[in-house]
Structure formats: C-alpha cells, structure tokens
Amino acid sequence: MNAAARGLAAALPRRRRFADLPAMIFQSPHPPITVPEQSFSDYLLGSLGERRDKPAFIEGPSGRVVTYGQLRDQARAAARGLATRGLGRGGVVAICSPNLPEYATAFLAAGMAGGCNTTLNPLSTDDELVSQLNDSGARWFITVPPLLERARAVAARTGIEEIFVFGAAEGATAFADLIADGTKDGSDAEPAGIRDSAEDLLTLPYSSGTTGVSKGVMLTHRNLVANIEQFSAIGLVEPDDVVLAVLPFFHIYGMVVVMSGALKAGATVVTMPRFDLEEFLGAIQQYRATCLYLVPPIVLGLAKHPAVDDYDLSSVNWIMSGAAPLGEEIALACQDRIGCRVFQGYGLTEASPVTHVCFGESVDADKIGTIGPTIPSTEMMIVDLESGEALGPGGEGEVWVRGPQVMKGYLGNPEATAATVDAEGWLHTGDVGRADEDGYVTIVDRAKELIKYKGYQVAPAELEDLLLSHPAVADVAVIPVADEEAGEIPKACVVRAGDVSGEEIMRYVAERVAPQKKVRAVEFLEEIPKSASGKILRRFLVARERAASS
Template sequence: MARSFLSRALHRGDTAEVAALSATSVVALDPVEIPSLSVYDLLFADLADADLDRVALIDGASGDETSYRQLVAQIDALAGSLASRGLAVGDRVGILCPNIPAFATVFHGVLRAGGTATTINSLYTPGEIANQLTSAEAGWLFTVSPLYPQAKEAADAAGIPAERLVVIDGVEGHPSLRDLLFDRAIPPTVRFDPATHLAVLPYSSGTTGHPKGVMLTHRNLVANVLQCERAIGLGRDDRVLAVLPFFHIYGMSVLLDFALLKRAALVTMPRFDLTEFLRTVSEHRCTWVFIAPPIAVALAKHPLVDDYDLSSVKVVFSGAAPLDRTLASAVAERLGCEVCQGYGMTETSPVTHVIPVGEPGVDRSSIGRAVPGTECRLIDVETGAELALPGEGTSAPGELLVRGPQVMPGYLHDDEATSRTLDPEGWLHTGDIATVDADGVFTIVDRLKELIKYKGYQVAPAVLEAVLLAHPEIADAAVVGVPDDDGQEVPKAYVVRTADADLDEETVIAWVQDRVAPHEKVRLVEFIDVIPKSASGKILRKDLRGRVGRHAAA
C-alpha cells in the first residue's frame, strides 16, 4: 500500500511539505483510474475463455456450483426477460433475498437491464419492506418462498402487481426465476451514463435515525471495487465465505462484486449459525472469511471452534463495526491466520480504509490507511476547525471527513439530510471520531452521536467495550449512556457472560476501573443473553437504551 503524501514527505525530510500537508488533508497516493463502465461491463465484459468454467458460486449448504459461464448466461437471460416484460432503464427493483447463488443472478440481471436494485433486509417486517419499496418507487420485487408472506403483503401495500412479484424458487400465481430465464429473451442494449445512473439504492440500517435511500451510481461501485483491488489482496484461487448479507453494502460490494472481479469462488450462507459456519469453512476449504465483530467474538472464545479444521483460512477480514486489537489477536492466534479490518459506510460504497494484508506492524485496532483515491480530513467536534496532522505520534481526535469517487451523490428525496452529510466541496461527514498517525493510519475512537458526556467529559463506548471484551469471562459487551438519579449521563455496560462464568457486577466494574481514566469507568452493569445487533454487526444501542434498568448510584 502506498504511503500518504504526509508520510512520504516525512520520509524525505521535506519540512516545508510536511508543514503544508499537516494543515490540510491526508491523501492516498496513486489514485485509481476509473473507467466509464457499468458494473456489468467491469465484472464480465472481458471475462477470459480460461475463466468461463471456473467456479463462481458455491451453495454452502448443498455444495452446488455455478460457473462463470453459467452465471453470465443467467444474468443476460434475466436482463432480456425483464426488458421484454417492461422493465425500462432507471426502473427500481426490490430484492428481498438471503445469500444464495441466485442473488448474484438477480442483482446483476437487474443492473444489466439498466434497472436500479434496492436491496432489502431479510429480517424486515412487511411494513418496513413496504416503506422501502414505496420510498424507492420500486415497481418490481424479487424474493424467495420462505419470505413470501411478508413480501406479498408489502408488495400489495406498495402497489406491485402479482406478475412483478417474482418468487425465485416459485410460488403459484407469480413468476419464478426459472420462468424468466426460460423466456430466452435477448439481453437489451442499454445506454446510460455510469457517472450519474443509479445502480443501487441501499437503505441505512436505521440505528441512528430514519432509514434513508443511499443513491449509488455505477461509477461509485466501479470505483470502490477497483479501490479494493488495490488494497485487499484477494486472488483468483481463493474461496471466499459469504455469510455477511448481500443486501448490505459490505456484502454487496466487497464480497459479491469484488470476489467476482477477482474470479474467486464465493461460498454462500443464507444466515449465520456458528455450527454451519464452521462446517462450511472447513468443508469448502475457505481461504478468506469476511466477518463482522460478533463472529470474531465466537471465533476467539467459543469451544466449538476446536472441533473443526479451519487450517485453510488465510485471512479473516472484519468490517461493519469496530474490531478490538485484543480480539483480533485472539482470532489470529487461534486460527493461525492474519486478521485485518476495513472501514466504510453505505454512503461510500462502502470502503474508505483498510489494514493491508501483509503489514503486521499496522495496529489491528486501527482501520488502516485510506484506499487509493480517497482524501481524509479531521475536524474538531466542538468548533469544526480543521485539525493539524502530526509530524510524529498521533493526532488529536476529530470527526473524520472523506472525499473520493466512491462517495454517494446524496440521499434519495432528502436534500436536507444530504446537505447535512455532504458539504459543497464534496466532503462527506462520517459522524465517526478518529485519530491519525504520521504514517497515515487512522483509528476510529467512536461515533459522534454515541459519545457519552459524563460530567463534561467525553467517554467513548468503543474504548470501554474493548476493555470489557478483554476479560476472559465476557463473551460480548456493549456500553451506552443512561441517566442517573440526577439526570446526568453515565456509562452502563451490558455484558454477556461466557458459559459457566462466575462474574458479578462488582468484578466487571473493577476490571474496567483498573484500565481506564476515572471519568471513563463503567458505573452500571446489566447481564443479558445477547447484545442486539443489526445484520451487519452494528450494536443496536437504541434497543439497549430502551431497556428498563435501574439508575446509577451517586
């Protein structure tokens, strides 16, 4: 990975350049040239004859394989069928589907036909599905039979007719994927500007507010896949476990599209189950395992892991939520692999930073360096003033701002939210508080909206969660601010004990108190069975705040 401009200037001893760069931004070197291509053309237009019969997708449960030849044929056939049935360039199509090989066909078939895919959380209620379909102005919906009841209710509410509710594996009264593929229609010739044409409309998770449609163009997705190619060392002979949901931007872009670009094989899992996860990795000899931190906790601490041969795993790559250094080290040691993490947002397609594979000196608690072509700044959370970047050591914390070709043009039908997030110069305010060192390595301290203000001091939940997870009898933990008897905010820890743990509140409080500043210590502890998290692994802090618990003592 190329060093930042600042790092290179430091290496040369160019003090004038250091001073200039320290007052502005960190910029990744060697920006990627972004071709004016659609996602389909990037991934499949130059598919070599030698790659046609390589395995593209493996159903983790059944072992059924789909070659690149078969996948492209299915994508083209579906695009032709959709066009013949009235799908026009720019029409929106909902996809409510777990991680199965057919997802790749449907997703890329929609994009190949010039449509815009709005991918939907498989756990959504009918009302939530209908809200997204209506907001996205979707005229079609693809789903699977286990999700048909809620899909049908939502489609009816959104005004989607039966002939445009496609049940992939078949339900009477609706077309199936097989029906569409057997139309044998010629794929359409579509023309659009990749820089402005919307490829996807994923929606934010709703953990920090009302879900918003994130407009991502073909250029956004193409740019980020190419940025990943320069930053993540995945190769054509790798087998990639795909348990993180394709409906989420992380699974959609980093797993589905990036793995296909590299001609690797994707092993799909429709949902996370630890036993099935371990069996799939072992049986299919997965080499890259993309996870979220909750899975890392299981890999580090669950006794079941010892029952499976995971020796094929070369890299465990975490994203979607912060991964702690201690937890990363525990996974690496137990599996004998390298553990890295990346950072990004739905609004950035999603990757902006990664820890490069093969650089053990980069702190595993960090998010690594900016991917090529990504600019970064830090601003003071109180004043908005730009923070100077360090000539040595680590900067003061500030809100991370990013700019690059992967940044969204805005939120659908929400100019106000767009203007709050994107400034006129194209800088996206991430809402995350970060530091950066002189080598351009960034570390997320916490979410701006999740900071706890204790007696005027800022307390970062992520810091306390890392301390808690280092305890051998704590399987998982989350920290939120709750009001005490005086109405002041205090840190409260929700803790999941490991099996057979003998752990009480006083022990937990003492453990944290010995490892943090006095104002940061945990003041309340509640033991629960599971930490509520989104499908992408983010802690649902609003759910924890909604729990009824006792107040803190003085």
C-alpha cells in the same frame, strides 16, 4: 499470506510521513486509480476468458455450482426478461432473500436492464418493508418461497406489480421463468442498459446516515466500480481464493466487498444463507476457504468459542473485520488461535462502502487496532468538532472523506444530503478518529448517534419515536451500551407516565421492529437531560453509563 498481499505490504510507503506535509488533508499512501467508465456488469463480467467454466458461486449447504459463464448468461437473460416487463432507467427492483447464487444474478440483471436494485433485510417488519418499497418506488419484488406470504402482504400495500421467487411457489413467477422469457428470441446480448455510469443508479440501499430514519442511498454504477477498483488495488482477493460469504448480500459490506469484489477478482464465492457458528466452521473446512470477511461478533466467536477447536481452519490466509470497531485484544486473540492475520477496514453505505483498509503482512503489530490509511484516490480530514479546524496527526475529530465512491445523495432528500456531503464533496462520516504520523486511523468515538448492533445500524431516534407512542412513556432517550458479543446494544432511558415495567417496554419494541433493533436494556429516570433548544444530551447519558460500568 498470498503473494499479492506480500507484494502490497512491501510496497506500502514508509517514507512519506503525514507529519511532514503542510496541508491538513491526508492523502492515500497508495497510488491513485483510474475509474473505468463502464457499466457495473461490464466491469465485473465483460470479458470472462478462462473464467467462463470456473465456479463463480458454490451454494454452501448443497454444493450446487454456478459458473461465471452461467452467471453472466443468466443475468443477461433475466435482464431481457425484466426489460420486456418495463424495467429501464429509473425503475427499481427489490430483492429480499438470504444469500444464494441467484442473488447476484438478480442484482446484475437489474443493472443490465438499466434499472437499479433496492436490497431488503428479510428480518425487517412488514411496516419497515412497506416503507422502503414505497420510498424507493420499487415495482418488482424478488424473494424466496418461505418469504412469499410476507412478500404478497407487503406488495398489496405498495406499487409492486410482480413477485418473482428463486425456486418455485404458487402465486409468484419463478425466477427461472423470467430467465426463460429472456432467451426466447435466441439473443445472448445484454440489454441497452445505462446511459451514464456517473449518473445512472445501480443500487439503492437504505441507511440511517448519521442520525434519524433510514434514507435511500443513491449509488451509481461509477460509485461501485470506483470502490471495487480502489480496494482491489490493495490486493485483497486473488483468482485462486475461495471467499466464504456469510455476511448478507443485502448489506453494503456483503454486497460490494464480498460478492462483487470477489467476482471482479475471479475468485469463487461460497454462499451461506444464514450464520450458524458450527455451519460456518464446517463450510470453511469443507470448501477450504482462504479469505474471511467478517464482523466483530464472529471474530469474537473465532477467538473464544470452544467449537473452533473441532475444525480445520488452516486454509484461511487472512480475516478482514468491518462494519463496527474491533477491539485490539479480540483481534490478537483471534490471530493467535486461527494462525492468520486479522485486519480491519472501515466504510459506510454512503461511500459504497470502503474508505480505509489496514492490510499487508508487514503492517506493524501496533497498527492492528486501526482501520488503516485511506484507500487509493481517497482523501481524508480530521475535523475538530468544536472549531471546525482540520487537525494533523494525533488530533481527534470527525473523520471526513472525499473520493469517487461517495454517494450521489439521499433519494428525495436534498436537506439530508447537504448535511452529510458538503459543497466541496467531503462526506462527514459522523465517526470520531485520530490519525497517526503514517495516516493510520483509530476510531475512538462517534459524533453520530447510531448504535452498531452486530454491525447493523440502529437509529436511536427511530426507537425513541416508537417508544413515545406507548401511553406509559412520558419521555425517552436511547443510547448505546457496550456489549462483548454484539458490540453495542440499544438501551432505553425512560421517564414513566404510568405504571410500566422494563420487560413491557422491551416487549413493546420487539413486536414492532426487526430483531437487531430490539431494546435490550431499560433504565427509568426522573428526567432526560436536554439542551436549551430541547435536543437530547445523549453524551451525558452515555458518559454516565460508561462510568457506572467501569
């Protein structure tokens, strides 16, 4: 554990117990932060000092280095190039790429020019890409040569005006040429950029929220600056750290916590374009990675896979797991095998994303299964699902959070926004948890219907709509099934209208969705349980599944 982490652990308050507080609002045990009123790029890179010649990124497979100075200069030049093409306030740039150093350059450039990014999953289907591009109103598309053919196909169905590629490929503008366009006037200044950090959007990731189809989550410069300031105050990453970026930058966890948080700390980020266990282990060993931000399936691999014994992982100071619940047994097994502490954090796209972190050398062993207390300047309530009453320590209810990191809202969807963030600013997470007397939270269930497959959100309603388009499906409900490797997998409970097999059902879905959304189990039922109003009683199916597997 590094010095900052030890100092933080010692500073964690043990005197103030939430059971002693009369109000049912849980306050963070950490001192509040002041949110800098800066643009995102100024906050991360405004003053480089001695960092100018330090590696900001190392491309893992090749060892190619991009320094902090190169990152800032190239981002400013790309921003000027985008500005000459019309990008400004309200404009949207789409990025569809694996993790590369240039991903950060493009992400920063769009914000510097006053526009925002929408980040796309390269594994999405063409229809899913088209839907996000049209909903976000993106006019520029940045990708890599292997994805160019797909990019051109989806661009033809959207408002995309120009495609850029990292590298070079016929039929698209090289991103390097965009940078060159921005240096023609000899200026190294940043474009005029944003007007109001609290109002101007920086990024527009897509989330299913607590249910339903994906929606554009409007996150401002201030949202992300606030969240990085909040979790940085806990002392996670230091300037001499090497952070291995295996989590995708298109996901809010990789985008903000891994990529942006490490840059703010002045650390070095090693990028991996995809996850392969042995390549991942080799990169830890080669680059002496000190900090690992992971998801539960990778933690499981570290705990159990025999290949781990073939690599030197002694450089790792700590592992932080997020995006889905991590079982206590797996966390302890990973700790014992790797020889470092394993912690958990919690958040959601709508909160930029972090709201809770369990971190510090003195964190008690019995806290390892928790997501910790709220981060600085974040309040929490545990709200009874039936009565709406705010509960105290030990009570189980929906976790509500409030703080400067909470989204501006869902793009073009005021109804969904109002259903998720109430008039008092409370974000209703859809997860059920309980807080102990120290404010450490354990997530025990979910009120929302999302399935978490390897940390990815899978909306049952989306799969149900798709399955109902099959002529042999009369009715269907999709539920989560526990899986040791993936966390949860989608299972379809189907009422047949004709002759169809489970394999046919799974193939039908697989041909139409991204890999993480595939239905991986099918059960045929005579009837789907529903309420008087016609709503699927998913909890009965989930309880039935749990009873059958116990």
